[in-house]
Structures are given as structure tokens and as C-alpha cells.
Amino acid sequence: MTTPFPYAYDLSIKNKPPLQWDQSNLHRTTIISKGPDHVLLKREIDSTEYYVSIYWKGNATFEMDEPHHFSLTTSDTESLQIVCRFSELPEIKAPPSFGEIKTAAALSWKDYWTRGGAVDLSGSKEPRANELERRIILSQYLMKVNYAGSFPPQETGLTHISWYGKHNSEVYGWHAAQFYQWNHTDLLEKSFGWYQKILPVAVKEAKREGFEGARWPKMAGIDGRTSPGGINPFIIWNQPNPIYLAELMYRKNPNKSTLKKYSDVVFESANFLASYAFYDEKSDRYILGPPVKSVNEKTNENTTQNPSFELVQWYYGLKVAQDWRLRMGLHRDANWDKVLKKLSYPTVKDGKYLEIETDQDMYEHHGSLSSAMLMSLGYLPQTPLIDPSIMKNTFNTIYERNGLKSFVSWSLGKGAMTAARLGEQRKAIDILCNTLPGAIFLKNGHVQRAKEPLACPAYLPANSAFLTAVALMAAGWENGPEINAPGFPQDGNWNVRVENLNQLP
Known part of the structure; x- marks a missing residue:
């Protein structure tokens, strides 16, 4: 050796x-x-x-x-x-x-498989059921191997070096939410402890930038220091992640101990959200950016204002943080309520949501459409900021224009979750069973980045987002249809049995 x-x-x-x-x-x-x-x-x-x-x-x-x-x-x-x-x-x-x-x-593997959630598709008439089961089992295996540690891993897990070996916190929601859904909340808590550990670093960074609360690093090593980069300072969809995940941990263990343990992370995250939102006197509303980059990272940070998904994230994060205060017997935070009351709504044009308020002509551009705003109702639950009928029109417009090529890599989960919540179950399944480059699950379960398979031979956010979507479709969601596997087509071709899955909000 x-x-x-x-x-x-x-x-x-x-x-x-x-x-x-x-x-x-x-x-x-x-x-x-x-x-x-x-x-x-x-x-x-x-x-x-x-x-x-x-x-x-x-x-x-x-x-x-x-x-x-x-x-x-x-x-x-x-x-x-x-x-x-x-x-x-x-x-x-x-x-x-x-x-x-x-x-x-x-013993650890035995516990993982026997205590965790399961989706059984045996007996289905649909010919893609076996492939879907293969993807589920292998993705669960890869999550345990790569994501079950005490430090949130890089996007290629422990398999390959990517992005300087750093953790990219914007996809941590995808990485870790599936642990809660598949009844492994203890593994979510294990990596979430890193956020508790670096909280003082995040508070110091927010103060350095002139904000309140905690600003979480976009890309960081174990010490939590923000890494330099042309994109890193302008990404904000990582900021509400800790609130979202803390709420999942509370739903699994709804007691005072959970509230006390994670309230510092929740409240400091919310303080940043409220501080970051800028009050525009002329329009009498709170806005996000500029400078900011939306999820797709291609927008010009100096001209980007009010990305739709981030607006809904801000609303949901502050709303959940207020819920935590009430659960703990505290008064509502008046500043958070000010932002909630006057936060901008996602922009609608011709009956469809725009990705960002400042790109009014996005549907007139040639080529594929951005689909970032779909997470506003899919990954996130129904909020007052989103009209389901408008979101359905938005989803179907993107699906018709882009086809399945828009739903590869971690967008497998993004698209399938939105389709499921909108009642588009067949499209949700078509997305999960996508076989285009960037959506192919190799024999070992890994999904490669379509444009750079050798440089990125394993891309774990695809597996984790996929599992998040499958669990939502199989277990349902809060206030969703009270039927078995509501995200699967109800046409008699799918036989879905579910065990030990936890519902998302």
C-alpha cells in the first residue's frame, strides 16, 4: 500500500x-x-x-x-x-x-435501511417503475455514503474534488431536506450542527457588510469563512435555508427542546432577511437587490431586482421565524412583520411569473426559458405570494418551450415537485424518469454534469433533489390531496406503497 x-x-x-x-x-x-x-x-x-x-x-x-x-x-x-x-x-x-x-x-447500514423511509413500486404496470426504483435505492445509498457527516459536503460528496472542495450552501436545502423526508432527521441534525458552530462567524460577516443577523457563506470550508468569487457575494437563496431545515426538524420533534436548540440560528437568519430587504419609499415596498444574482447565476447583479423565488423564500423564512417566536411564548417581531406586510410580490406578466422583476421580456427571448421561479411553489409550500393558477400557466409554458432539457441535474427535483403540487402528475413522472444528458443515473447511481462529465463525474445535488421530489410525490404534503401518492398519476398504472416517510410543508 x-x-x-x-x-x-x-x-x-x-x-x-x-x-x-x-x-x-x-x-x-x-x-x-x-x-x-x-x-x-x-x-x-x-x-x-x-x-x-x-x-x-x-x-x-x-x-x-x-x-x-x-x-x-x-x-x-x-x-x-x-x-x-x-x-x-x-x-x-x-x-x-x-x-x-x-x-x-x-449495524449502521441495517439501521439506515430498516428505520428509514421506503417507496415500493412493485406491481406497477408502468414500464418505468423498475428504473425509478433503481434510482431511489441507489440515491439513498449515495446520500448515506456522502452526506451523512458532521460537515455539509461539496457537491460531488466524498467521491470527487469540485469547487475547491468547498461546501456550497445554496444547495444544502436539497442535500438535507431529504433526510427528514426519508425518516433520517438525525442525519439532517448532524450536518446542521455546522451552522450552529459557525453562527458567530456569520454574525460577524453580516455586521461587516452592514446588516443585522447572520449572513451565511455561499461557499466555505469547515471554518465557515466566505470564499472569494465573482458569483459568491451576490447569491442570496442560501440565506433562508437554515430556517427551512430547522422547521423540518421541529416538525419531526415538535417540542421545547428543539425550539431552544435551534432558535438562535432561526432568529439570526430572520434578522438578516429583514435587514437585507430594502425599503423603497417611492413604491412603498421592500425589495431584494440590486446587487443580487438569481438562482441561475446568469443575471447581471447590478440590474437584477426582485427574483421571484427569493422573494417567496424571504416571506416563508420570516413567517416560519415568527411561528417559532409564538411557539416559544414570545411576541411577534415587529420589524419582521413590517417586511412581511410590504414585501414585493413576484412579478406577473401576461399571466405568467417572471424570473426577475427587471427582465420584463424574458418570454420573448429566443431559446430556453429560466425555470428558477418554479421553486416558489414546489420546493416551497403555498404562500400568499403565489397564485397556483398563474404558477400552473408558468410551469406549462416552460415545459412546452424547453421540454425535458430544462429538468436535468438538480432540476429533476425542482421540476417534479412543482408539477406534483400543481396536479401535473404525468409530467412529474416524465421529469423524474428523464434520460437526457445530465439526468442519466449511471450503474452506480451517480449523475454527471452534462457539459463536463469528466470534470464532474458525480453530482450529488441531482440525487438529493430527486429523492426530495420522490418523497413529496409519494407521501404528499401538508394540506395536499388526501389520496395515496398524490404526486403519482392516478391512472391505475402505478402501485405505490409508502413506509416511514415524512411530509414536507
């Missing part, structure tokens, strides 16, 4: 850079201690330090071949058991043995 260590990323390559293996003089790997069955290494990369402890069982020799390159050699042809641990501080105590880890993993 060989163990090489790289330096860092090649920053000359944007977004998904490779690691640098030829910069041995820019980092250090030191053997701190060594025994007949273990070794402790110290890694130093710029100002970052961490430790790697390796324990083995069997007759083996550990040697450094060259800087940053080590080998563990054995003449035992039967077996060599190895346990490796990465840590911020040097660990003196030996980690669990290989056998203990193997047993713990087996």
Missing part, C-alpha cells in the same frame, strides 16, 4: 481544479511517532495543520520513500487490516479496530 500526499489545488483552473502532486517544497509531512503497528504523521500546508494516524494488524513495515510518499509493505499474503484516522489534533488513543469498524458499519 502506498500513501502519497498532494499540496493543494491548481488555482489556475477554475471551479473543479486538480490536486498538485509536484509541489513537494510547498508543504511538509513529518513522522511524529512510529511503532511496530502504527505511525502518526503531521501535515502542514501553508497555515493549515492536521494529523494522520495509521494503525495496522499484520506483519508490515512502514517507510518513507520520498517526501510526502510512504509505503506500507507486507509479506503476509493472507490479510492486512488497516485503519486510518484524520484529525485536527494528534490522537494518542488508538482508533477502533478494523473489526469494530466493520461491525459498526454493518
Whole structure:
């Protein structure tokens, strides 16, 4: 077995850079201690330090071949058991043995599959049912492997390096909501703890920018520091995510303990939402931006105002935060109510929602239409800001113009959830069973980015958004139709059995 260590990323390559293996003089790997069955290494990369402890069982020799390159050699042809641990501080105590880890993993998987939610499509006449089940099972597996840790992962999970290895918080809602839906709220809470940990950092950042509350980083490492980037400062649809997810955790455990545990994150998030919304005296309303970039990241930040989805997010986030205050016996926050009362509504033109208020001609442009506003009723529940009939006209216009090519990658979930809530069950299924590039589930369950499959061979938001949509369609949603699997076609071709799923709002 060989163990090489790289330096860092090649920053000359944007977004998904490779690691640098030829910069041995820019980092250090030191053997701190060594025994007949273990070794402790110290890694130093710029100002970052961490430790790697390796324990083995069997007759083996550990040697450094060259800087940053080590080998563990054995003449035992039967077996060599190895346990490796990465840590911020040097660990003196030996980690669990290989056998203990193997047993713990087996028990963990048994618990995951038996306690979690399930959707059974056996007996369906629809020929796509088997493929849909395959996608469900493999996506659940990938979520457990890649997303069940204490730090929200990068978008390629633990499989591949992407976006400098950083967590992108705007898709954390997709990543983690499905854990609640599939009855693994404990795994949602596990990663949500990172938001509690970095709350002081987020409060400090909001204050630095002139806002109140907590401004969450768009892209960050484990320390929560905001990463630079041309898009990062202008993305805002990550800000209400903690409120949305905290509400799911409360719905699973509706007690004072949950409220107390997460209220700081909820209230500071809401303080930022209220502070960020700008009161425009001329129109007597609160607006979002400029500068801001909408979900699709292609709009000019200096001319973008009132993106539709973000407006509904702001409303729902502040409304839920007020609910939390009332549950805790507190008075409503007067400032939040001011924003709720006068927050701009999504812009409607010719009976359809616009993506942003400042692009009045979006439906007259050639080519595909943006579909970001569909999440305003789909991922989010019904709110006073959205008229379902207008949203249905918007969805069908986009579907007719773009076809299924608009619903690939994580948009599988986006489109299917909106279609389901609008009663367009056949279109919801067509979206989930999409086989266009960017929507193909490989044999291992991974979905690749259509334009860059080699640079991004695994893209986990597609799997998590897919699971979010399936659970919504199978379990239903609050105040939804009281029928079995309301998001599936009710034509007799689908036999849907559901166990241990939790409804979204």
C-alpha cells in the first residue's frame, strides 16, 4: 500500500481544479511517532495543520520513500487490516479496530435501511417503475455514503474534488431536506450542527457588510469563512435555508427542546432577511437587490431586482421565524412583520411569473426559458405570494418551450415537485424518469454534469433533489390531496406503497 500526499489545488483552473502532486517544497509531512503497528504523521500546508494516524494488524513495515510518499509493505499474503484516522489534533488513543469498524458499519447500514423511509413500486404496470426504483435505492445509498457527516459536503460528496472542495450552501436545502423526508432527521441534525458552530462567524460577516443577523457563506470550508468569487457575494437563496431545515426538524420533534436548540440560528437568519430587504419609499415596498444574482447565476447583479423565488423564500423564512417566536411564548417581531406586510410580490406578466422583476421580456427571448421561479411553489409550500393558477400557466409554458432539457441535474427535483403540487402528475413522472444528458443515473447511481462529465463525474445535488421530489410525490404534503401518492398519476398504472416517510410543508 502506498500513501502519497498532494499540496493543494491548481488555482489556475477554475471551479473543479486538480490536486498538485509536484509541489513537494510547498508543504511538509513529518513522522511524529512510529511503532511496530502504527505511525502518526503531521501535515502542514501553508497555515493549515492536521494529523494522520495509521494503525495496522499484520506483519508490515512502514517507510518513507520520498517526501510526502510512504509505503506500507507486507509479506503476509493472507490479510492486512488497516485503519486510518484524520484529525485536527494528534490522537494518542488508538482508533477502533478494523473489526469494530466493520461491525459498526454493518449495524449502521441495517439501521439506515430498516428505520428509514421506503417507496415500493412493485406491481406497477408502468414500464418505468423498475428504473425509478433503481434510482431511489441507489440515491439513498449515495446520500448515506456522502452526506451523512458532521460537515455539509461539496457537491460531488466524498467521491470527487469540485469547487475547491468547498461546501456550497445554496444547495444544502436539497442535500438535507431529504433526510427528514426519508425518516433520517438525525442525519439532517448532524450536518446542521455546522451552522450552529459557525453562527458567530456569520454574525460577524453580516455586521461587516452592514446588516443585522447572520449572513451565511455561499461557499466555505469547515471554518465557515466566505470564499472569494465573482458569483459568491451576490447569491442570496442560501440565506433562508437554515430556517427551512430547522422547521423540518421541529416538525419531526415538535417540542421545547428543539425550539431552544435551534432558535438562535432561526432568529439570526430572520434578522438578516429583514435587514437585507430594502425599503423603497417611492413604491412603498421592500425589495431584494440590486446587487443580487438569481438562482441561475446568469443575471447581471447590478440590474437584477426582485427574483421571484427569493422573494417567496424571504416571506416563508420570516413567517416560519415568527411561528417559532409564538411557539416559544414570545411576541411577534415587529420589524419582521413590517417586511412581511410590504414585501414585493413576484412579478406577473401576461399571466405568467417572471424570473426577475427587471427582465420584463424574458418570454420573448429566443431559446430556453429560466425555470428558477418554479421553486416558489414546489420546493416551497403555498404562500400568499403565489397564485397556483398563474404558477400552473408558468410551469406549462416552460415545459412546452424547453421540454425535458430544462429538468436535468438538480432540476429533476425542482421540476417534479412543482408539477406534483400543481396536479401535473404525468409530467412529474416524465421529469423524474428523464434520460437526457445530465439526468442519466449511471450503474452506480451517480449523475454527471452534462457539459463536463469528466470534470464532474458525480453530482450529488441531482440525487438529493430527486429523492426530495420522490418523497413529496409519494407521501404528499401538508394540506395536499388526501389520496395515496398524490404526486403519482392516478391512472391505475402505478402501485405505490409508502413506509416511514415524512411530509414536507
